[in-house]
Structures are given as structure tokens and as C-alpha cells.
Amino acid sequence: MNELDSALLKILIKDARISFADIARQLNVSRAYARARVQALVEEGVIEKFTAVVNPEKLGKTISMFVDLKVSPQEIEKVAEELAALPEVVSLYIMSDLRSLHIHTLTDSHEGFDRFAKDHIFGRPEIISVECNSLLKRVKHRRGGARL
Numbered sequence: 001m002n003e004l005d006s007a008l009l010k011i012l013i014k015d016a017r018i019s020f021a022d023i024a025r026q027l028n029v030s031r032a033y034a035r036a037r038v039q040a041l042v043e044e045g046v047i048e049k050f051t052a053v054v055n056p057e058k059l060g061k062t063i064s065m066f067v068d069l070k071v072s073p074q075e076i077e078k079v080a081e082e083l084a085a086l087p088e089v090v091s092l093y094i095m096s097d098l099r100s101l102h103i104h105t106l107t108d109s110h111e112g113f114d115r116f117a118k119d120h121i122f123g124r125p126e127i128i129s130v131e132c133n134s135l136l137k138r139v140k141h142r143r144g145g146a147r148l
Contacts, residue, residue, distance in 0.1 A: 061106040064135035075126035
């Protein structure tokens, strides 16, 4: 990757629907070159996918919770896959100690989160401990993807 590719990625992070002609104008390159570089970045796996960023509050998902679980190491992959498949789970990470999951959930109410926790976390013998925090205020977030 060079400086032009970095500039190209910054443009796409801001607006993945931008036309190749507009990318070319901003980078002072041809439309064909812009298209070829985007395609190359996709093929190389630098760009994994193009997606929409949805405002969860506009969909009534106003309760943002961060859940940290300690899980029996032999069960961590299974628990991670099961929880990741749930609609309430926005993101889920297996942490470097290989027994912790860091989970971000979005629900429409505290009752909705309580149902989620009761149905999918509490009472599971492979989950050793649970810590949970509610989002108070967003200061900086990755809307639109990583910043380069």
C-alpha cells in the first residue's frame, strides 16, 4: 500500500457509495485507475466489504451494554459462536487470555437486555463470571470504519 491507496481508503471509509469518477477527481487519477485500485484492495483483502452504518437509536435500540465474560477455555469458541449469532450482539471479541469475551450489545430497553442476559448468559455452567457496564456517553466511535 502506498499513500494513494491510503487516501483512497479514507475516501471509501467516509462514503463507500462514492463513484469511481468522484474518487478519481479527488485523487487526481483516471476513473479506470480508481476502479482498478479499489478492486485490487478488495482482492487483497484490505477491503473486506462495503456496508451501511446504521444509527441504532433510529431503530429504537437505545440501550448499549458492554459485557465481559470469563468462560471455561475449552468452551470459549462454542460460547463465542452462539452469542455472536444473536441479534442483540453487535460485536464480540475473544481476548488474549483465551478465556475472556468482550461483548457489545444493543437492545430497545433495560428489560430487553435483562431478557437477553437471562436467556443467553445466566445459568450457563461454562460461564465463570460476568461484568456488565452500560454506555453512558459516546465520546469517540468508529462510525464509518477504522481511521487511517
